[in-house]
Amino acid sequence: MRENLAPVSSQNMAFTDCTKPTDLSTEKKRKNWRNRIGFLLKTNSSESTLHIMKNRSCRPTADDVNQWAQSLDTLLSHKYGKAAFCVFLKSEFCEENIEFWTACEDFRTHTSHKELVSKANSMYEEFIKSEAPKEINLDFHTKNAIVQSLHEPTATSFQSAQRKVYSLMENNSYPRFIHSDLYKELCDAARREGKHIKS
Template identity: 80%
Template sequence: MRENPAGVSSQSMAFTDCMTPTELSTERKGMKRKNWRNRIGLFLKSNTSQSIFHLMKKRSYRPSADDVHQWAQSLDKLLAHKYGKTVFFIFLKSEFCEENIEFWTACEDFRNTTSHKELASKANSIYEEFIKSEAPKEINLDFHTRNAIVQSLHEPTVTSFLAAQRKVYSLMENNSYPRFIYSNLYRELCAAARVRGQAH
């Protein structure tokens, strides 16, 4: 856990956990995401909860109180539940780091690929989308891990992205996941599931 510099709120620190060094540098220059703290605050107060509950209504997703409580047991249980994963994605989107769960999901799909030709195609797609410098959904990786992926691209295997996937999982587990469990959003989901349970 990084030390909190004087004058920086824990909420501000939370969002920087999800940003790449390039984004942080740009942010400091004030060229990108102007007033981002205000935008995030507004998003968390309105859009996130509305998005979740609109999704529940539209797609008839009805997680039980037991389902929602299980999500607090581990990140594994949250990601294993289709609706839980969707909720977490929307939460990460509110923190501007949905690329982490998108990368993790792409790696899961990649690891289940059996065709060598398809493996090579997916490996290049994942690299282009998440790994290379200035990729549209660039994830925050150290040089060693990134370089190992580049070296494996000419002959990719199902484990080519495993080290990177574990690092991103750990980042979500130690940073975003606890914030999700202690968020107003999660509390609202628990309350909504409880009310539905009592109504039946």
């Protein structure tokens, strides 16, 4: 039975947060995230400049981007900070962590039993079960607790799993993001934009 295999695979994967293919060059990754953060970085086209002018109030300032380095909470509470972190996680092939964390945040907002059951089962299918399309790395006991709660889920059914995934991101992906070229470029872009607005 597949469930019997879960403890072995979970233990082996418990301390990793990303799958890193060895054949993807750094330059290819950089181009990938550069394309994806085009809406955050200043570009020269008049259309983009017009878009920036209209949306200046919600674009990240240099202060915003600097604050993202204070904590993962600060980063995730900012719309563009979270978007940039998602792009970074995609470049490292571990976006399932932020997607699961976001799904958990959404899950807690549901109040009706029917909605909770439906959402809990779809989250299990997408993130929890063995070989799920976006399977996250959880230990057997945490997975098992979720399975046991699927018939009568509560707002806290995924709380333990969410904490573990948050901890993985906080201790692994988040420090890499803060020291990444992507983050440095976002800081530079926000500073340039700030100078452009003042001049």
